[in-house]
Amino acid sequence: xxxxxxxxxxxxxxxxxxxxxxxxxxxxxxxxxxxxxxxxxxxxxxxxxxxxxxxxxxxxxxxxxxxxxxxxxxxxxxxxxxxxxxxxxxxxxxxxxxxxxxxxxxxxxxxxxxxxxxxxxxxxxxxxxxxxxxxxxxxxxxxxxxxxxxxxxxxxxxxxxxxxxxxxxxxxxxxxxxxxxxxxxxxxxxxxxxxxxxxxxxxxxxxxxxxxxxxxxxxxxxxxxxxxxxxxxxxxxxxxxxxxxxxxxxxxxxxxxxxxxxxxxxxxxxxxxxxxxxxxxxxxxxxxxxxxxxxxxxxxxxxxxxxxxxxxxxxxxxxxxxxxxxxxxxxxxxxxxxxxxxxxxxxxxxxxxxxxxxxxxxxxxxxxxxxxxxxxxxxxxxxxxxxxxxxxxxxxxxxxxxxxxxxxxxxxxxxxxxxxxxxxxxxxxxxxxxxxx
Amino acid sequence: xxxxxxxxxxxxxxxxxxxxxxxxxxxxxxxxxxxxxxxxxxxxxxxxxxxxxxxxxxxxxxxxxxxxxxxxxxxxxxxxxxxxxxxxxxxxxxxxxxxxxxxxxxxxxxxxxxxxxxxxxxxxxxxxxxxxxxxxxxxxxxxxxxxxxxxxxxxxxxxxxxxxxxxxxxxxxxxxxxxxxxxxxxxxxxxxxxxxxxxxxxxxxxxxxxxxxxxxxxxxxxxxxxxxxxxxxxxxxxxxxxxxxxxxxxxxxxxxxxxxx
Numbered sequence: 027x028x029x030x031x032x033x034x035x036x037x038x039x040x041x042x043x044x045x046x047x048x049x050x051x052x053x054x055x056x057x058x059x060x061x062x063x064x065x066x067x068x069x070x071x072x073x074x075x076x077x078x079x080x081x082x083x084x085x086x087x088x089x090x091x092x093x094x095x096x097x098x099x100x101x102x103x104x105x106x107x108x109x110x111x112x113x114x115x116x117x118x119x120x121x122x123x124x125x126x127x128x129x130x131x132x133x134x135x136x137x138x139x140x141x142x143x144x145x146x147x148x149x150x151x152x153x154x155x156x157x158x159x160x161x162x163x164x165x166x167x168x169x170x171x172x173x174x175x176x177x178x179x180x181x182x183x184x185x186x187x188x189x190x191x192x193x194x195x196x197x198x199x200x201x202x203x204x205x206x207x208x209x210x211x212x213x214x215x216x217x218x219x220x221x222x223x224x225x226x227x228x229x230x231x232x233x234x235x236x237x238x239x240x241x242x243x244x245x246x247x248x249x250x251x252x253x254x255x256x257x258x259x260x261x262x263x264x265x266x267x268x269x270x271x272x273x274x275x276x277x278x279x280x281x282x283x284x285x286x287x288x289x290x291x292x293x294x295x296x297x298x299x300x301x302x303x304x305x306x307x308x309x310x311x312x313x314x315x316x317x318x319x320x321x322x323x324x325x326x327x328x329x330x331x332x333x334x335x336x337x338x339x340x341x342x343x344x345x346x347x348x349x350x351x352x353x354x355x356x357x358x359x360x361x362x363x364x365x366x367x368x369x370x371x372x373x374x375x376x377x378x379x380x381x382x383x384x385x386x387x388x389x390x391x392x393x394x395x396x397x398x399x400x401x402x403x404x405x406x407x408x409x410x411x412x413x414x415x416x417x418x419x420x421x422x423x424x425x426x427x428x429x430x431x432x433x434x435x436x437x438x439x440x441x442x443x444x445x446x447x448x449x450x451x452x453x454x455x456x457x458x459x460x461x462x463x
Numbered sequence: 464x465x466x467x468x469x470x471x472x473x474x475x476x477x478x479x480x481x482x483x484x485x486x487x488x489x490x491x492x493x494x495x496x497x498x499x500x501x502x503x504x505x506x507x508x509x510x511x512x513x514x515x516x517x518x519x520x521x522x523x524x525x526x527x528x529x530x531x532x533x534x535x536x537x538x539x540x541x542x543x544x545x546x547x548x549x550x551x552x553x554x555x556x557x558x559x560x561x562x563x564x565x566x567x568x569x570x571x572x573x574x575x576x577x578x579x580x581x582x583x584x585x586x587x588x589x590x591x592x593x594x595x596x597x598x599x600x601x602x603x604x605x606x607x608x609x610x611x612x613x614x615x616x617x618x619x620x621x622x623x624x625x626x627x628x629x630x631x632x633x634x635x636x637x638x639x640x641x642x643x644x645x646x647x648x649x650x651x652x653x654x655x656x657x658x659x660x661x662x663x664x665x666x667x668x669x670x671x672x673x674x675x676x677x678x679x680x681x682x683x684x685x686x687x688x689x690x691x692x693x694x695x696x697x698x699x700x701x702x703x704x705x706x707x708x709x710x711x712x713x714x715x716x717x718x719x720x721x722x723x724x
Binding site: 081120123126127133134137278282283286287289290293294296297300301303304305307308313314316317318326 | 696702712
């Protein structure tokens, strides 16, 4: 009896296993054979051909694709540059000049890399604004937004490291000023700074490790971008109405609709980039960076690249070094808290008349901070920077939660296709700078 | 419609960035000269480049190095375009230290087109010692290393005044220049009228000499400027055509659903 009991127990615990999952491919022939063994084609089909996206997306939604392409071009041009560049304090400046003069199309590759960095930031600022304005950070896209904030941090790090590589005056002094910020850390500040430098001053060891880290972080960004996109394909795209799609009246398939539209947007963006790169390649840079680094001569004004200026202004607006650094870092990190600070259930600013005003003021604040960041920290500029910094934090910590609780939203359509109808009938006063469709 | 909006956006963006000025000090705004290398189809004036090289060689090179250039560059397309023969003659007039030879000794030989431009001083210390403590900067990329680029360099060369304004004291070996940030410069006025004798008979006024050498310095800073501008124009035309086609494709595709709504 005992024997049969234990036997039947054993039988109950036996379950079929699936170690072999071959099959299920929508493809036939060679594609099907491969896809049954490595499901990359079906993944591509599901995620990039049949994938449903809201019909109401405006050109603001093309910036994700634009950013992806910028990143790929940056990596490709960076790879070509890396084959000729020498990360050595003695030779770095000359090796860049060699690229500009003697390497076949070296000037093109280097100007492309240099200007792409700027355009990467232009695109990412528009991308972040899009998320802010249309509430793309809200349920269920919080994690995607958080990954985005981390990507932005890494972009800042890698852009800063990349700017030191030509070893011009701004490279050297920018690196000195920024790495010195770490000395504000209590007790271990000095040790951290020396550890970062690999020496007792910014020098050869610093340049060498910055080159390695510039590469490493670039690929870190690529990795996180992949997570960002995977998350996007789970939660789906937000859209100007902020309403989730319900049926096929609300959506279009990714291909050919989104692909054709994004291609157009990418090409227009690329056209502007090419015009700047070919006719004003040094416009977004600083002339001092064509002077070889000289530890004995400090430039009159040490200015970071234009895309860091708002945060540089926040840093300098606070008289205490440590507090300044904390303010600068948290001014970006606070973006990551936004999903939990703005608890309004309505995503799009199209239906949030009050919040919309504050978002526009925030954008204005960004540009004002950028402007004062380029000016010497004296006189009225300090005052403007302080007001700008206060608004920056007020916007997230006070305005966002209060407006979310008190604002009376505008009447909303019940679906995306109704939203589209409303728009056609002129019932919506939406922000349509980039048009729609 | 969309394109024009984008144009407005970029114009605004540029206007905004142009206000982020990097100017410094009390210097006068440089003379705004029109250069042949400006604009979408900008090219260098070959004759001016050749004269400019002469000015550099006879005047500037006695104090300023130009480490990034080789003599062979002078024959390359888009530059002064001296002939290979001319470049051989030019380079052979310089004495280059080479070696070590099989005996382990350094030796002097006449320059070859593949040699880098010979520097007037062995090192920075020697340069300072010979120039009353001032270090004449390397001129390879000087035009790109100064705000306002060619205009600034041109103005600086013309900006010397015999007497500083009242109340300004100049130390020994310091000169007044109205375009230099701070108005004090350690470089003496480099040339005056007929300071160079041009072989092509061009009258060597101060303006002419300054313009020629500035053109030359623009080329040394940006030797591929001509091919860059040509490639820029071609790629923009190409992109405009491609964008129009893609726009039509996109419109056609989207008309499938727009007609249904």
